[in-house]
Each structure stands twice: as C-alpha cells, then as structure tokens.
Amino acid sequence: MPEGPSIILLKEEVQQFKGKExxxxxxxxxxxxxxxxxxxxxxxxxxGKHFLICFKEFTLKVHLLLFGKYLINKKKEQAxxxxxxxxxxxxxxxxxxxxxxxxxxxxxxxWSADVMSxxxxxxxxIIKLKKTPAKFICDALLEQDIFAGVGNIIKNEVLYRVGVxxxxxVGKIPxxxxxEIVKEARNYSFEFLEWKxxxxxxxxxxxxxxxxxxxxxxxxxxxxxxxxxxxxxxxxNCQFLYK
DNA sequence: TATAATGTTTGAAC
DNA sequence: AGTTCAAACATTAT
Numbered sequence: 001m002p003e004g005p006s007i008i009l010l011k012e013e014v015q016q017f018k019g020k021e022x023x024x025x026x027x028x029x030x031x032x033x034x035x036x037x038x039x040x041x042x043x044x045x046x047x048g049k050h051f052l053i054c055f056k057e058f059t060l061k062v063h064l065l066l067f068g069k070y071l072i073n074k075k076k077e078q079a080x081x082x083x084x085x086x087x088x089x090x091x092x093x094x095x096x097x098x099x100x101x102x103x104x105x106x107x108x109x110x111w112s113a114d115v116m117s118x119x120x121x122x123x124x125x126i127i128k129l130k131k132t133p134a135k136f137i138c139d140a141l142l143e144q145d146i147f148a149g150v151g152n153i154i155k156n157e158v159l160y161r162v163g164v165x166x167x168x169x170v171g172k173i174p175x176x177x178x179x180e181i182v183k184e185a186r187n188y189s190f191e192f193l194e195w196k197x198x199x200x201x202x203x204x205x206x207x208x209x210x211x212x213x214x215x216x217x218x219x220x221x222x223x224x225x226x227x228x229x230x231x232x233x234x235x236x237n238c239q240f241l242y243k
Numbered sequence: 244t245a246t247a248a249t250g251t252t253t254g255a256a257c
Numbered sequence: 258a259g260t261t262c263a264a265a266c267a268t269t270a271t
Contacts, residue, residue, distance in 0.1 A: 002249055063251075066248065066267075066268085067250090067251045067269075077246090095267045095268060097251075127255060152249055153246090227261090231247095
C-alpha cells in the first residue's frame with residue numbers, strides 16, 4: 001500500500017473532509033480517540049509515507065506500514081484501526097499505526113527530506129549521502145531521513161534506471177552518478193504517482209518483480225540486499241557495481 | 244496451507 | 258553508551 005506517492009493519492013482523496021468537524025470516532029486503536037471528537041480538520045499533509053491529519057492543537061499521524069488500507073465512505077467487515085466520521089462521510093483506516101503528534105507540525109518534520117514535497121532539497125540529500133560512504137546504496141535509498149517516501153519498489157526502479165548495482169557503496173559512486181540517483185528518486189516517484197493514479201503502475205515496472213532485463217535480455221538477479229535485507233531485482237550487465 | 248510482500252518500532256543482546 | 262538484530266505487528270494473494 002504505502003510508498004510516498006500512494007500517500008499523496010490518499011491525501012487527494014480525503015480533501016472532501018478538509019475543514020470538517022469529526023462527529024464520531026471508533027476503532028481498535030489504543031490512542032485516546034475522544035481527543036478527535038468535535039475537532040475540525042485544518043489540513044491534510046504528508047511527509048514521506050506519513051499521512052497527517054492536522055487539527056488546531058495536534059496532528060494525527062497515520063502510517064500504513066506494509067499492509068495498511070483505507071476506505072472512504074466504505075467499510076470492511078473487519079474492525080477498523082480507526083474510523084473517523086464527518087457529517088459528509090467517513091475515513092476508515094485498517095491495520096496501520098496511528099499516533100498523536102503534539103504542537104506545531106512543522107517542528108516535527110523536515111519537509112525538505114520528502115521526495116514528494118515542494119520543499120524537497122536534493123542538495124541536502126547529497127550532503128547526507130556523503131556522510132555515509134560505507135553504506136550500500138540500496139540501504140541509503142530506503143533511509144527516510146534522506147529520501148522520505150522512497151520504498152522498496154522505487155528503490156529497485158531508480159537503481160535500474162540509473163544503472164547502479166544495489167550493493168554499490170555510496171562512497172564509491174561518482175558524484176555525478178549520486179546526483180543522478182537523487183534526481184531520479186524524485187522523478188520516478190512522480191511517475192509512480194501518475195501510474196498509480198491510473199491503475200497502471202505495475203505494468204510500468206522495469207525491474208521490480210521482473211525476471212528478465214528488457215535492455216539486454218539477461219535474467220535479473222533477485223537477492224535480499226543490504227543491512228535492511230530487502231528484495232532487490234537487478235541486472236549485473238546493466239547495473240554497475242561501484243565497490 | 245505455507246509463504247512472502249510496497250514497512251517500522253522495540254527491546255534484548257552484544 | 259552505542260550498535261545490531263531478531264521479533265513483533267498486520268493482511269492477503271499465490
């Protein structure tokens with residue numbers, strides 16, 4: 001479900017509730033649900049994979065993790081983690097993490113680290129990468145402090161597009177190539193957004209889940225890589241190993 | 244039916 | 258005290 005672009009779509013879909021007051025709350029979440037009652041939604045925001053419902057005094061942070069789902073004006077049979085009812089509809093959240101953040105939301109997040117944000121700052125990402133030369137690039141791309149919103153699919157697609165082996169060491173990758181990776185992390189995320197919006201994301205995957213490399217027709221390597229030990233799909237012919 | 248998968252936090256073990 | 262790592266959580270298609 002998640003990855004940054006999917007959360008942007010969620011934000012778009014709930015705009016009907018902006019400015020609306022919460023009239024009922026339920027669900028199996030252990031948070032103090034009553035806090036939400038009678039509160040008016042000031043705005044919806046996202047930071048990477050975080051979906052943020054901002055109220056006057058606090059923000060509700062929703063993270064869909066790996067299996068999270070949401071339904072708008074619809075319900076599943078299973079109990080919701082949190083169901084937020086407005087007078088014009090409801091938002092139902094399932095198998096996700098929900099938490100309150102107190103105070104000004106801007107104090108909680110560095111918006112410039114979010115690849116989907118207008119405030120995204122590629123230069124900062126490059127500086128952060130330079131500080132961790134020993135890290136594998138496959139791990140670095142998943143670091144939310146550097147590339148908030150990038151998940152495993154985006155990681156695989158970006159590395160294939162720029163021709164970099166996932167087990168390359170950050171410090172061994174030429175600066176020009178690092179810049180390309182940073183640029184593509186944002187660029188691909190926006191393509192992901194439009195494809196996902198139109199339900200055609202999957203058919204545009206060039207690496208993730210693929211068996212053969214379309215460029216050279218060699219079989220992909222499928223391997224759990226990095227300290228994070230996440231699935232990587234790559235072509236040893238088209239993706240250079242900087243080590 | 245067992246397994247694996249778009250993710251993160253936690254707390255024990257070093 | 259800082260790092261590392263396995264476990265926990267949760268869902269569903271194959």
